[in-house]
Amino acid sequence: xxxxxxxxxxxxxxxxxxxxxxxxxxxxxxxxxxxxxxxxxxxxxxxxxxxxxxxxxxxxxxxxxxxxxxxxxxxxxxxxxxxxxxxxxxxxxxxxxxxxxxxxxxxxxxxxxxxxxxxxxxxxxxxxxxxxxxxxxxxxxxxxxxxxxxxxxxxxxxxxxxxxxxxxxxxxxxxxxxxxxxxxxxxxxxxxxxxxxxxxxxxxxxxxxxxxxxxxxxxxxxxxxxxxxxxxxxxxxxxxxxxxxxxxxxxxxxxxxxxxxxxxxxxxxxxxxxxxxxxxxxxxxxxxxxxxxxxxxxxxxxxxxxxxxxxxxxxxxxxxxxxxxxxxxxxxxxxxxxxxxxxxxxxxxxxxxxxxxxxxxxxxxxxxxxxxxxxxxxxxxxxxxxxxxxxxxxxxxxxxxxxxxxxxxxxxxxxxxxxxxxxxxxxxxxxxxxxxxxxxxxxxxxxxxxxxxxxxxxxxxx
Numbered sequence: 001x002x003x004x005x006x007x008x009x010x011x012x013x014x015x016x017x018x019x020x021x022x023x024x025x026x027x028x029x030x031x032x033x034x035x036x037x038x039x040x041x042x043x044x045x046x047x048x049x050x051x052x053x054x055x056x057x058x059x060x061x062x063x064x065x066x067x068x069x070x071x072x073x074x075x076x077x078x079x080x081x082x083x084x085x086x087x088x089x090x091x092x093x094x095x096x097x098x099x100x101x102x103x104x105x106x107x108x109x110x111x112x113x114x115x116x117x118x119x120x121x122x123x124x125x126x127x128x129x130x131x132x133x134x135x136x137x138x139x140x141x142x143x144x145x146x147x148x149x150x151x152x153x154x155x156x157x158x159x160x161x162x163x164x165x166x167x168x169x170x171x172x173x174x175x176x177x178x179x180x181x182x183x184x185x186x187x188x189x190x191x192x193x194x195x196x197x198x199x200x201x202x203x204x205x206x207x208x209x210x211x212x213x214x215x216x217x218x219x220x221x222x223x224x225x226x227x228x229x230x231x232x233x234x235x236x237x238x239x240x241x242x243x244x245x246x247x248x249x250x251x252x253x254x255x256x257x258x259x260x261x262x263x264x265x266x267x268x269x270x271x272x273x274x275x276x277x278x279x280x281x282x283x284x285x286x287x288x289x290x291x292x293x294x295x296x297x298x299x300x301x302x303x304x305x306x307x308x309x310x311x312x313x314x315x316x317x318x319x320x321x322x323x324x325x326x327x328x329x330x331x332x333x334x335x336x337x338x339x340x341x342x343x344x345x346x347x348x349x350x351x352x353x354x355x356x357x358x359x360x361x362x363x364x365x366x367x368x369x370x371x372x373x374x375x376x377x378x379x380x381x382x383x384x385x386x387x388x389x390x391x392x393x394x395x396x397x398x399x400x401x402x403x404x405x406x407x408x409x410x411x412x413x414x415x416x417x418x419x420x421x422x423x424x425x426x427x428x429x430x431x432x433x434x435x436x437x438x439x440x441x442x443x444x445x446x447x448x449x450x451x452x453x454x455x456x457x458x459x460x461x462x
Contacts, residue, residue: 016082016104019076023072028060030059039056052095061105088126100448121221145171160216168259170250170259170260184216213439214445235307237281239283240358249287256293331388345411353383441456
């Protein structure tokens, strides 16, 4: 904890200084370098967001130790009309945790307790890292159903508030699928904060809302059997063949899998740690297969492709898990060498998956480098995609987006920071919008991220 100090903006604003006096012994930081660093996420993947969000920062960071601290912080922010932006692991890609209007950044990284677990279900504080959760559960034979490629640094609360799916979605779909979030406990941002338990469908009110619809303190999540996973890489002469084989295995319900990712050449040139597993000129199919299903997986390959890597999954210290070459980690590997690329977020329709993949590959050639993530969506096997785009200009980027959408591929735009503009449906979910009015009447939770919301007028308490 540090005392209020001078910043580049001058002295801390009076409401923020008054807020510090109200939060008592809750740990906080005002050091400008630290606060600026905590106020960033991976928005720089987008050259458009990088221009818009660079320099945005909170005034201080608070680190609650428990729900009582969260309530105290929320009460102080409501009393002094100070914006409050929640932060998990800071692994988001489009400014979910970037404060647009200064104020307080609430860092949940100290709230990490597993409150209880039983076969198939977990109750945990929102700041627990997903890697730590799985490590704690594995001796009992269970693990989280899905996780992002940033599992080793992402928190469960940040994933639910800012994510949509990931490794494991080939079996369980995304977080929006019924049953993938069982309950959420939140603190409201009112003059007298309430603690609200959202169960079942109601828990979706906080999913992918960027923390704008409540401060998540606890989550109840379903679990999956913790198989002994085997990482496999299969090399193909042709990307479309890798997609076709991946699709066949995705549709093989008897093969237990966690990841199926076709990746076009030349993306694997940046997977340097994988070495000989990425032969020159070859597209890849990266997979995580349950050990008992490995023989069936090999049979399903039917002699197509060449297996270049097969080993038990590893994610210990000093090791790079294979899933960190998939989802949006693929973009990161290329960005390390070439800052002139960016990416898109796509969802292909299940009934035209292969024809549309072929069409997009033919249309854009090397300008858009494709890799897919087979997943389930609304009961169907399809593919998400985070294609890497050789960036030229905002205008060209939006031409590419328009071409995908005209062909019937849904786009969730990762180059905007509002819920509405980043949604495939270009609107905020009605339940989330109405719920925000109940739990955040003054619009102090992550303001600017839900542009449809009109807050009530804040006035000092009598």
